[in-house]
Amino acid sequence: MQLAYEIFGDIAVVHAPEELSEDSVPALFAALEQIQVRHIVLDLDRTELLDSAGLTAIVNAHEMLQQKQGSLRLVASQPINRKILHITGIEQTIPVFDTVVEAAKTLHRGVSE
Numbered sequence: 001m002q003l004a005y006e007i008f009g010d011i012a013v014v015h016a017p018e019e020l021s022e023d024s025v026p027a028l029f030a031a032l033e034q035i036q037v038r039h040i041v042l043d044l045d046r047t048e049l050l051d052s053a054g055l056t057a058i059v060n061a062h063e064m065l066q067q068k069q070g071s072l073r074l075v076a077s078q079p080i081n082r083k084i085l086h087i088t089g090i091e092q093t094i095p096v097f098d099t100v101v102e103a104a105k106t107l108h109r110g111v112s113e
Contacts, residue, residue: 003031013041020054038070041103073103
Protein backbone atom coordinates (compact mmCIF):
# COMPACT_ATOMS: atom_id res chain seq x y z
CA MET A 1 0.00 0.00 0.00
CA GLN A 2 1.27 3.45 -0.90
CA LEU A 3 0.02 6.55 0.84
CA ALA A 4 -0.94 9.60 -1.14
CA TYR A 5 0.89 12.80 -0.36
CA GLU A 6 1.47 16.26 -1.80
CA ILE A 7 4.37 18.60 -1.24
CA PHE A 8 3.81 22.33 -0.88
CA GLY A 9 7.17 24.03 -0.57
CA ASP A 10 8.70 22.84 2.69
CA ILE A 11 5.54 21.06 3.89
CA ALA A 12 4.19 17.65 2.92
CA VAL A 13 0.59 16.62 3.45
CA VAL A 14 0.32 12.85 3.94
CA HIS A 15 -3.13 11.28 3.69
CA ALA A 16 -3.45 8.44 6.18
CA PRO A 17 -5.30 5.30 5.06
CA GLU A 18 -8.77 4.27 6.22
CA GLU A 19 -7.11 1.99 8.76
CA LEU A 20 -4.01 3.23 10.53
CA SER A 21 -3.08 -0.05 12.16
CA GLU A 22 -0.24 -2.56 12.28
CA ASP A 23 -0.79 -3.50 8.63
CA SER A 24 -0.51 0.07 7.34
CA VAL A 25 2.30 1.38 9.58
CA PRO A 26 5.05 0.26 7.15
CA ALA A 27 3.40 2.28 4.36
CA LEU A 28 3.32 5.35 6.59
CA PHE A 29 7.03 5.13 7.34
CA ALA A 30 7.84 4.35 3.69
CA ALA A 31 6.05 7.56 2.69
CA LEU A 32 7.86 9.55 5.38
CA GLU A 33 11.22 8.22 4.16
CA GLN A 34 10.44 9.22 0.55
CA ILE A 35 9.45 12.74 1.47
CA GLN A 36 12.38 15.13 1.45
CA VAL A 37 10.83 17.81 3.68
CA ARG A 38 10.95 18.01 7.45
CA HIS A 39 7.48 19.37 8.13
CA ILE A 40 4.60 16.93 7.78
CA VAL A 41 0.86 17.37 8.08
CA LEU A 42 -0.72 13.95 8.62
CA ASP A 43 -4.34 14.06 7.47
CA LEU A 44 -6.42 11.56 9.46
CA ASP A 45 -9.79 12.61 8.03
CA ARG A 46 -10.28 9.40 6.00
CA THR A 47 -9.06 7.23 8.87
CA GLU A 48 -11.84 5.16 10.36
CA LEU A 49 -9.70 2.82 12.46
CA LEU A 50 -6.87 4.18 14.59
CA ASP A 51 -5.47 1.50 16.85
CA SER A 52 -2.51 1.32 19.23
CA ALA A 53 -0.06 0.47 16.44
CA GLY A 54 -1.25 3.52 14.49
CA LEU A 55 -0.94 5.75 17.56
CA THR A 56 2.55 4.43 18.25
CA ALA A 57 3.50 5.12 14.64
CA ILE A 58 2.28 8.72 14.97
CA VAL A 59 4.37 9.24 18.11
CA ASN A 60 7.41 7.60 16.46
CA ALA A 61 7.00 9.78 13.36
CA HIS A 62 6.81 12.86 15.58
CA GLU A 63 10.04 11.89 17.36
CA MET A 64 11.78 11.08 14.07
CA LEU A 65 10.86 14.47 12.62
CA GLN A 66 11.97 16.28 15.77
CA GLN A 67 15.38 14.62 15.49
CA LYS A 68 15.61 16.13 11.98
CA GLN A 69 14.56 19.56 13.32
CA GLY A 70 11.19 19.02 11.70
CA SER A 71 7.64 18.89 12.97
CA LEU A 72 4.42 16.95 12.69
CA ARG A 73 0.89 18.33 12.67
CA LEU A 74 -2.23 16.18 12.74
CA VAL A 75 -5.55 16.87 11.05
CA ALA A 76 -8.50 15.14 12.68
CA SER A 77 -11.93 16.62 12.17
CA GLN A 78 -13.78 13.38 12.95
CA PRO A 79 -14.97 13.40 16.58
CA ILE A 80 -13.87 9.81 17.26
CA ASN A 81 -10.28 10.43 16.13
CA ARG A 82 -10.15 13.69 18.11
CA LYS A 83 -11.36 11.81 21.17
CA ILE A 84 -8.73 9.08 20.72
CA LEU A 85 -5.98 11.70 20.39
CA HIS A 86 -7.31 13.47 23.47
CA ILE A 87 -7.69 10.37 25.66
CA THR A 88 -4.21 9.09 24.80
CA GLY A 89 -2.65 12.51 25.45
CA ILE A 90 -1.16 12.70 21.98
CA GLU A 91 -2.81 16.08 21.38
CA GLN A 92 -0.74 17.47 24.26
CA THR A 93 2.46 16.63 22.39
CA ILE A 94 1.48 16.92 18.73
CA PRO A 95 -0.74 19.81 17.59
CA VAL A 96 -4.11 18.69 16.18
CA PHE A 97 -6.17 20.79 13.76
CA ASP A 98 -9.54 20.57 12.03
CA THR A 99 -8.18 21.27 8.54
CA VAL A 100 -5.00 20.87 6.53
CA VAL A 101 -4.99 24.62 5.87
CA GLU A 102 -5.03 25.44 9.59
CA ALA A 103 -2.19 22.99 10.26
CA ALA A 104 -0.08 24.28 7.37
CA LYS A 105 -0.55 27.90 8.43
CA THR A 106 1.11 27.20 11.77
CA LEU A 107 4.12 25.82 9.97
CA HIS A 108 4.40 28.85 7.71
CA ARG A 109 4.28 31.14 10.71
CA GLY A 110 7.14 29.20 12.24
CA VAL A 111 5.19 28.00 15.25
CA SER A 112 7.22 25.28 16.90
CA GLU A 113 6.10 22.44 19.10
